[in-house]
Structures are given as structure tokens and as C-alpha cells.
Amino acid sequence: xxxxxxxxxxxxxxxxxxxxxxxxxxxxxxxxxxxxxxxxxxxxxxxxxxxxxxxxxxxxxxxxxxxxxxxxxxxxxxxxxxxxxxxxxxxxxxxxxxxxxxxxxxxxxxxxxxxxxxxxxxxxxxxxxxxxxxxxxxxxxxxxxxxxxxxxxxxxxxxxxxxxxxxxxxxxxxxxxxxxxxxxxxxxxxxxxxxxxxxxxxxxxxxxxxxxxxxxxxxxxxxxxxxxxxxxxxxxxxxxxxxxxxxxxxxxxxxxxxxxxxxxxxxxxxxxxxxxxxxxxxxxxxxxxxxxxxxxxxxxxxxxxxxxxxxxxxxxxxxxxxxxxxxxxxxxxxxxxxxxxxxxxxxxxxxxxxxxxxxxxxxxxxxxxxxxxxxxxxxxxxxxxxxxxxxxxxxxxxx
Numbered sequence: 001x002x003x004x005x006x007x008x009x010x011x012x013x014x015x016x017x018x019x020x021x022x023x024x025x026x027x028x029x030x031x032x033x034x035x036x037x038x039x040x041x042x043x044x045x046x047x048x049x050x051x052x053x054x055x056x057x058x059x060x061x062x063x064x065x066x067x068x069x070x071x072x073x074x075x076x077x078x079x080x081x082x083x084x085x086x087x088x089x090x091x092x093x094x095x096x097x098x099x100x101x102x103x104x105x106x107x108x109x110x111x112x113x114x115x116x117x118x119x120x121x122x123x124x125x126x127x128x129x130x131x132x133x134x135x136x137x138x139x140x141x142x143x144x145x146x147x148x149x150x151x152x153x154x155x156x157x158x159x160x161x162x163x164x165x166x167x168x169x170x171x172x173x174x175x176x177x178x179x180x181x182x183x184x185x186x187x188x189x190x191x192x193x194x195x196x197x198x199x200x201x202x203x204x205x206x207x208x209x210x211x212x213x214x215x216x217x218x219x220x221x222x223x224x225x226x227x228x229x230x231x232x233x234x235x236x237x238x239x240x241x242x243x244x245x246x247x248x249x250x251x252x253x254x255x256x257x258x259x260x261x262x263x264x265x266x267x268x269x270x271x272x273x274x275x276x277x278x279x280x281x282x283x284x285x286x287x288x289x290x291x292x293x294x295x296x297x298x299x300x301x302x303x304x305x306x307x308x309x310x311x312x313x314x315x316x317x318x319x320x321x322x323x324x325x326x327x328x329x330x331x332x333x334x335x336x337x338x339x340x341x342x343x344x345x346x347x348x349x350x351x352x353x354x355x356x357x358x359x360x361x362x363x364x365x366x367x368x369x370x371x372x373x374x375x376x377x378x379x380x381x382x383x384x385x386x387x388x389x390x391x392x393x394x395x396x397x398x399x
Contacts, residue, residue, distance in 0.1 A: 028122050028130055028174075029084035029093040036399050048085030053149050053364075053398025054078060061390030076101050077394070078148060080117070093122045095136070109252075109259050110197040117167065117196070128176045135196065138256070139172065139187035139210035140165035141286055142241060142273040143316070145225065150363050152227040152320055153355050154370050154394040157334045159314035163269060163288035165245055167196050168206060168256050183214040185241075193247045195256030204249025204264065206256070212241035219277065227284070228320050228328050229277040230362050242272035253297075253309055261307060262298040267291075280322035289313035295341045308345045312338035318353075326359040347376040347386065368394045 030049060037050040059073040079100040086093040097118035099105055105114045120134030137145055143156050144164045156164075170191025177184060186209075193206035214224065216238050220231040224239040247255040249264040268291045275284040295311040298304045314337065320330035332353040338346035353372040360366060369391070376386035 028124065028132075029086070029095040031084060031086055031090060031093055045088050046085070047090075048083055051082045051084075051399050053080055053396065055148075055154075055394055055396050057154060057392055057394040059154075059390060059392035061388055063385075063388040065385040071390075073392070075103075077154075078104050080104070080398075082118075091124045093124065095120050095122070106195075106197055106257075109257070112197040114197045130174050132172045132174065133170075135167055135169045136172070138165040138168050138189050138191060138206075138208045138245070139174075139243060140208065140245065140269070141271040141288055142225070142275065142284070143286055146227065147225075149396060149398055150226040152318070152328065152330050152357055152368075153332060153353060154368050154392045157286070157316040157318075157332065158336055158349065158351055159286060159288055159316040159334055162254070162310050162336060163271070163290055163314060164254070164257065165206075165208060165269060166254075166256050168192055168194070170206070181217075183218050185212040186210070187243075191256075193250050193255065195252060202249055202251065202264065204247070204266075206245060206247040206250070208243065208245040210241060210243035212239055214239045223277060224275055226363065227282065227318075228330070228357070228359075229280050229282040229322055230359060231277075232280045232322065233277045234279070236276070236278040238274065238276045240274045242270075244271075245269040253307070259307075260300045261309075262300050262304060263294070265292055265294045265297065265309065267309065281320070282322075283317075283319045285315070285317045287313070287315050295339070308342045310338065310346065311342055312336065312346070320355075328355075328357040328359065330355040330357065348378060350375055350378070350380075363396065364398050366396050368392075368396070370394075 031047060040047045055077040057073065057075065057077050061071045063069040080097060082097040084095045095118050098115050099117050107113050116135065118136050120132050120136040122130050122132045124130040139145065141160060141164060143160045144166060168191035170189055172187060172189040175186045189208045191206045192201045193204050194201060216236055219237045220233060223231050223233065245268065247267045250267055251260055251264050252258045253261060255267045255269065269288065271288045273284065273286040290311055292309050292311055295309045297307050297309060299307045314335060316334045318330060318332035320328055322328045334351040336349045351372055351374045353370060355368060355370045358367045371391045373389045374387060
């Protein structure tokens with residue numbers, strides 16, 4: 001079965017290589033046109049550039065249950081260091097990204113302080129065809145593939161949190177081309193299926209594919225993977241994408257993410273998304289779904305107890321408009337619906353969020369103020385003990 005999936009994946013990418021024309025955007029290491037801390041050896045056989053970024057935040061949340069249930073959140077959310085470059089030839093490039101905060105290391109789910117987020121090598125056949133080998137983001141939903149530094153809210157949506165594929169170790173095949181005048185991106189990955197902190201691999205693998213079409217042409221400065229229309233697109237631009245992932249015999253609740261469970265299971269993920277930008281206005285939507293035949297499982301604690309795999313679907317929508325002087329207003333609506341098999345553990349959840357962002361240097365330096373209201377089972381009122389509201393202020397700074 002694994003050989004069949006691998007053959008199909010390879011055949012899919014190879015077939016797309018024929019009779020098509022390149023476009024500009026891809027997800028390789030940053031080795032060109034970057035104004036940062038750079039070094040090139042005298043013989044030009046080694047090049048690296050260095051980046052860092054941090055997100056400092058202060059937040060508050062309150063559950064409307066009639067009790068003193070307040071929560072404060074003041075911390076460094078992310079502190080990341082990244083190095084990109086090439087060795088010997090630009091055809092062989094690399095990307096390394098390290099994380100230095102607990103919330104960024106998958107510690108709570110795994111008990112391991114995993115500093116390494118990305119450690120991946122690329123071989124660039126041409127400007128538009130390349131492969132990668134190592135640990136990197138899988139070609140999953142758009143908001144996950146988006147850098148967290150390119151978001152218009154302080155965090156990704158609940159849909160992403162529950163259903164995302166995140167990172168894994170494996171090999172990927174990547175293509176950015178045109179069919180006539182229609183740009184598209186195609187990506188296929190075969191990975192271990194265990195995610196970042198795996199110390200050993202099991203018999204199952206994960207197979208992931210993503211395809212995108214840009215019917216109105218490419219976005220300015222790869223704006224299809226950056227939230228908000230900072231570039232103020234002069235012409236309407238849209239990107240439509242989707243894909244599928246099959247994770248065989250995974251032992252984590254979310255496939256590549258989440259706590260470990262006692263009994264391996266198969267998990268499928270379906271995702272579809274779209275983004276539109278025009279003259280400062282931006283809109284994006286994302287649908288994701290998890291499915292498994294065995295949603296009930298057991299924990300791996302010293303005293304095992306029943307747990308569950310999130311089986312269900314979610315939809316996230318957000319829109320924004322860029323005002324004068326770098327101010328942006330944004331709104332987001334998130335809906336998550338568990339299947340009946342796990343209804344005893346999870347409620348239908350909806351979140352409404354509003355945001356104001358001041359961009360000082362695009363996404364490299366920005367100030368974000370967000371407010372949110374969460375309600376369960378469709379009860380939009382202050383008397384539902386499951387409802388809550390909160391606010392977050394965040395400063396992002398990076399190079």
C-alpha cells in the first residue's frame with residue numbers, strides 16, 4: 001500500500017512537469033533579494049542569511065460562568081531564529097529555524113523541549129521545480145503554511161489549531177508553473193506522520209498533496225501567503241487551493257500534533273481554502289475536516305483513561321481593509337462542528353473576532369489589538385456558562 005501511494009505521488013508531480021511555464025512564487029530557502037544579515041564566502045561557494053523575530057503579548061480572557069474565572073496572559077509568544085542559504089551551488093540550499101519559547105516547542109503535548117522547527121535541504125532543479133528532504137511544514141492548509149509572522153490576528157484560527165498538519169520529517173516534490181496563462185502550484189509530500197518530536201518512526205507514513213490555482217495571475221510580493229492586502233493590489237487577485245492528507249497508523253491525537261495515544265489509528269484530513277485581494281480589501285476562507293474510523297482511544301499515561309480523536313469539520317472566514325497610514329481593520333468568524341461520535345467531549349464552537357493592526361514596516365514591525373467572543377452550541381448570549389470573551393495586544397518585530 002505504501003509503495004502504491006509513493007508511486008502515485010511521484011507520477012502526479014512528474015506529469016505536471018510537462019508543457020507548462022514557470023511563475024515566481026515558491027517556498028524554498030530565502031537566498032535572493034533579501035535585505036538582512038548576510039554572509040558570502042570569498043569563493044562564493046557558501047552563502048547564508050540570518051533572521052530573527054519575536055512576538056511579545058499581553059492578554060486577558062473571562063468565562064461567563066458567574067464565577068471569578070479570569071485568565072491573564074503576558075509573555076513572549078514566539079522567539080525564532082532562522083538561517084537560509086546554500087552550499088557549493090545555489091541548487092543546494094537549506095533552511096534552519098529554531099524556537100526558544102515553551103509554547104513554541106510542543107512541550108505540553110510531548111514533554112520534550114523541541115527547539116528545532118525546520119531543518120530542511122532543498123535541491124533546485126530549475127527556478128520552478130525543486131525537492132526537499134528534512135523537517136519542514138507539510139503542504140497543508142493555507143493559514144498553517146503562512147508564516148505566523150504574516151498573520152493579521154495575533155494567532156491562527158481555532159480551525160487551524162484543531163485540524164492542521166503542521167510539520168513533519170520527509171521528502172516533498174514542489175512545482176510552480178503556468179498552464180497557458182494560468183499559474184498554479186503543486187506540492188506532494190511523503191513523511192513519517194509523527195510530527196516534530198519523534199524519536200523513532202513506526203510502520204505508517206503520511207501522504208499529503210496540495211494544489212493551487214491563481215486564475216487572475218500572481219499576487220504582488222507573494223501576497224497569496226500573507227494576510228491583509230498590504231500591497232494594495234491594483235487588479236483583483238485570487239488564489240484557490242485544496243488538498244488531502246492520509247496519515248497511516250499515527251499515534252498522536254492530531255496526526256502530527258497533539259498528545260500521544262495508546263492505539264495507532266488512521267487519520268484523513270481534507271482542506272480547501274481561497275484568498276482574494278483588491279485595493280486594500282482582503283478576504284479569505286478555509287475549510288478543514290478530520291475523519292477516522294476509530295475516534296475513541298486511550299491515553300498513554302501511567303493510569304490510562306479514555307480519550308478521543310477530533311472527528312469533525314471547521315470553517316474559518318476573515319476579511320480586512322487597509323486604511324491610510326498603515327492601519328488595518330479586520331474581522332474573523334470561526335465555526336467548528338464535532339461529529340456525533342465525540343459529542344460527549346466537544347461542543348459546537350463559534351468565535352467572533354475583531355482586530356486593529358498598525359503596520360510600521362509591513363509584517364516585520366506591527367502592533368496588533370484583538371478582541372474575541374466565544375460561544376458554544378449556538379447560544380450567543382451572556383447567560384451561557386460556556387461563553388467567554390477576551391482581548392490581546394501583541395507587538396511583532398523581526399528582520
